[in-house]
Amino acid sequence: MNDLHTISLRSLALFVAVVDSGSFSEVARREGVAASTISRMVQQMEATLGSQLLFRNTRNVSPTEAGMQFAGAARTMLAQFNTAQAQLIDQQQQPAGLVRINAPVSFGQRHLAPWLGELLLRHPALKVEMVQTDDFIDPLQEGTDLLLRIGELKDSRCHARVLAHEHYMLVASPAYLQRCGFPATPDDLLRHQCLLYRGVHGLQRWYFRDDRGQWQNPPVAGALVANNAETLIIAAENGLGMVLFPDWLVGDRLQQGKLVRVLPACEAATKTAPQAISLIWPRAHPLPLKTRAVIDFFVEKVGQPAYWTR
Template identity: 35%
Template sequence: MLDLNEVAMFVQVARSGSFAEAARRLSVPSATVSRRIQQLEARLGTRLMQRSTRKLTLTSAGESFHERCGPAVEELIEAGQLHVANSAEPSGMVRVAAPTSFFDFFQMEWVQAFLAEHPLVRLDFVLSDLLVDLIADRIDIAFRGGPLQDSCYVARRIFASYGELIASPAYLSTHGTPVTLEDLSEHECVVQSDASGSATWRLQDSDGVESEVRVRGRFNSNAQEVLRKAACAGLGIAALPSILTASDIAAGRLVRVLPQYTRAGRGLSIVYPSRQQRPLAVSTFADMAVEKLSRQDWAPSSGA
């Protein structure tokens, strides 16, 4: 007779992609998970997984077994989670991956209020402009902009952002203010450049008509936060999401250039490593973040 606990462990390993991650989610030693999977394989008389030091893959028998038992195990887990969630208080560690500029637009007061309301929750923020492996780095939730390339992850869109052209008052005082898109080619621009040191900005006017303009400058970076700081320092005109520039514009460190044009953004999403076994603390934090961020008006105004 099959041991249902072993079947559930197998499904968790298959979904997680590693024994270590499955063990973390199940709160058991990794050696225990490995041993129970071996016992399950012995009961079935077939190998379900191919293991190596760097990769774990399902055999054809493992894939067939997962297709048959995975949905049933998932329903049982979700039923149990629903029961626990209705009676439990959010608790435990939530590891959050986000861009380095995250706290430029995510207010620390929101974090303080969340922790005060949920005293059993701890937050660990991993800030990087590089995409992290949610499973390998034990990330519970990630904030990502742009298109999502990891189809194995579960995404939740928060909002669509917009980009705007901005520069420091000091730069415009020295170099003048562009009046047309064509004028941008005569200005220093801080850009995420290609190999030639230039970039193409696709902009649209208030009627939705799109235009392309080729720009270049002597300061380039692949990090938007660095471009924002460069623009504040007067190194040139930048095209950045309004979510990153709102506070600088309000403080007068930056002003909008050619405000009749905007740059279609790629939005911000919350990404989870899996649909299964999402702790209540993770769901509660995600709901708070979506509620706070979606209430902000990140769209640039039409006036300067």
């Protein structure tokens, strides 16, 4: 037997049509080709398979035993192909399948997790696997479809969609400010309780931009240092001191009146380079509809400006 790969799906479909109709000419008329073309195609198929598939006479054609058997197998193959093709088309028209998302712990809890229910209701064929970690993740190595990362955009191997830019705010509770007063300048912070975050890179520095546009790093200290932002925010709400955190982390507390901005006219940061909140995906792969749907959804929900700043 010769190589079966020389038989195309179209050849199989035309052969099944000939078996069903019993006529080369009828199939040729329906398909808009010459009857001799279909006849030669069947002859080539018989040569490839090493078996006679059709009995031919002047009026019609009929399948041999081998032809009947092969026609049954061909129908199965064509049905499987049509099913697979339909599924792919459906997936292109409707987001479907698993999307693996990786996000920082705090941002994921506050600004991704609350929207997942609506995402899955909007796209019922979608599934989400959510991993939250503050560790570095290489999307090309970890099999992640979509990463949310906060920082500078450096990795040229990836595409990115910026959701928002991170802005830092110095905040404290009304009770603390009533007790200790408002600082007039960043230098006054040395006389205040500053609640400090210690991460994997050490104690977080506080920067403030002066009138000349230069970043200054005034000395700050306080009675509490922690490696968890939520712990420090709760401490600030309870009047223990001031915290410097991004708007997405303290915006809801400001809206609720639990915290108040301090030095609002002074630009603040913990890193002097601009920090973007971005959705990132590997450049090496085309963007599937399911991933694009997730990106579009979160872009819509965050909005412009980001909802936590309104």
